[in-house]
Amino acid sequence: xLQIKSTCQRRVVKxxxxxxxxxxxxxxxxxxxxxxxxxxxxxRTGVIEKAKHEIQILKQLRRLDPNTRHVVxxxxxxxxxxxxxxxxxxxxxxxxxxxxxTRLYETGLPLPEVRPITEQLVMALHQLKTIGIIHVDxxxxxxxxxxxxxxxxxxxxxxxxGAQMSGNVDFExxxxxxMYSAPEVLLxxxxxxxxxxxxxxxxxxxxxxxxxxxxxxxxxxxxNSIIKILGQPPDHTAEEYGxxxxxxxxxxxxxxxxxxxxxxxxxxxxxxxxxxxxxETTSKEPCMxxxxxxxxxxxxxxxxxxEHVQPETVVSQENPAEVQPDNSGEDQLNDGFQTEDNxxxxxxxxxTLRTVGQIIYRTDHFDWFGGF
Numbered sequence: 001x002l003q004i005k006s007t008c009q010r011r012v013v014k015x016x017x018x019x020x021x022x023x024x025x026x027x028x029x030x031x032x033x034x035x036x037x038x039x040x041x042x043x044r045t046g047v048i049e050k051a052k053h054e055i056q057i058l059k060q061l062r063r064l065d066p067n068t069r070h071v072v073x074x075x076x077x078x079x080x081x082x083x084x085x086x087x088x089x090x091x092x093x094x095x096x097x098x099x100x101x102t103r104l105y106e107t108g109l110p111l112p113e114v115r116p117i118t119e120q121l122v123m124a125l126h127q128l129k130t131i132g133i134i135h136v137d138x139x140x141x142x143x144x145x146x147x148x149x150x151x152x153x154x155x156x157x158x159x160x161x162g163a164q165m166s167g168n169v170d171f172e173x174x175x176x177x178x179m180y181s182a183p184e185v186l187l188x189x190x191x192x193x194x195x196x197x198x199x200x201x202x203x204x205x206x207x208x209x210x211x212x213x214x215x216x217x218x219x220x221x222x223x224n225s226i227i228k229i230l231g232q233p234p235d236h237t238a239e240e241y242g243x244x245x246x247x248x249x250x251x252x253x254x255x256x257x258x259x260x261x262x263x264x265x266x267x268x269x270x271x272x273x274x275x276x277x278x279x280e281t282t283s284k285e286p287c288m289x290x291x292x293x294x295x296x297x298x299x300x301x302x303x304x305x306x307e308h309v310q311p312e313t314v315v316s317q318e319n320p321a322e323v324q325p326d327n328s329g330e331d332q333l334n335d336g337f338q339t340e341d342n343x344x345x346x347x348x349x350x351x352t353l354r355t356v357g358q359i360i361y362r363t364d365h366f367d368w369f370g371g372f
Contacts, residue, residue, distance in 0.1 A: 043082035091144035108210035138199035
C-alpha cells in the first residue's frame, strides 16, 4: 500500500494523470474516509515557485460563494518528503474524457447538457472576475463533471496552475493550450480576462459539435483559420505600433517620411507592448502623431505598374483573334488601395504587406515539402 505521509495519512488509490510538474493521484483520506485528488509537484527548480503561485491563487478562490463559483474546492497543501502536495475535492471525469467515453465526439453533447454546462462556466468566469483572476487555460480537459450520472451535469473548473492576476499578466508564464487560445494570446498583445471568454466559446463549440473548432497546433494555421471564420483582428490587437511605424515609413512624400533617428525613437522599438499605452501618454518625444495621412496625386497604377512591365494579355472569348489586356488585377488594386478622395486605403495596404511577410516567413522557416 502506497502512502503519502502528512499530518493526515492518505492511501494512493491510482494515478489520475502525469505532467511536467509531477502527478495527480486519487487518494483516500484515512481519517475521513473520503476520496481526494492530490497534485504532487516534484521539488525542483521552478516548480516550487509555481506551487507557491498556485497556492496563493487557490486561497483567493476560497473567497468566492461555494454555491455559485463552480471552481474546484481546495482543501489544503502539505509536504511529502520534499514534494509539495495540493489536496482537492475528488471529481468524477473531465469533459474531454466524458465526450470520448460516451462516443459523443461525432455528434457532441445534447443541448440539455450543453446549456447548463456553458451557463455554469460563465458563472465561474463572472466569479473569477470579481476577485481579479484569469484562469488562462480553459478547455474541456480542465472542466470536471462532479458526477456523470447526475442530470443536468454539474461542472467545475480545475487546474489553476497557470492562472494570472488581472492587470498583471506575465507574458512569459501565460501558457494557454494553443487550440483554445484567443487571438490576443497568439499575437502576444494586451491581455485581460476576455481571453477566458474566448476559450470558453471554443470549448462550448466543441461540446455542441464534438470536435475542436480550430484543430490546429501550429500558430500560423490557427490564426489563419480564426481570420477566415471570424475575421481580421483589429489593429490595436495585431501589433498596432508596428503598423504605425510602417505607415510612416511608407509616406509617398519623401519630405514626410520618417527619418532613421525618428524611427529608432518609435514606440515599436523603445517600449514593451504591455507598457506602451502608458508611456505613449507621458513621453516627451513626439510619437509621429502629427505626420499627416498619406495623400497622393498619382494614380495607383503609376505606383504599382512600372513602364517597363507590360500588361498580360488574354484571348477574347467572343473573338479569339482579338487580344485584350487583362486589367482585372489592376482594377482590384485600384479599388482596394485607393479611395474616392485619392487616399491610400491603409487596411488593404497593410494586410497585403502582412501576406507578403507570411510568405517570406514560411519560405525561411519551413521546408518546401513539410509545409504546414
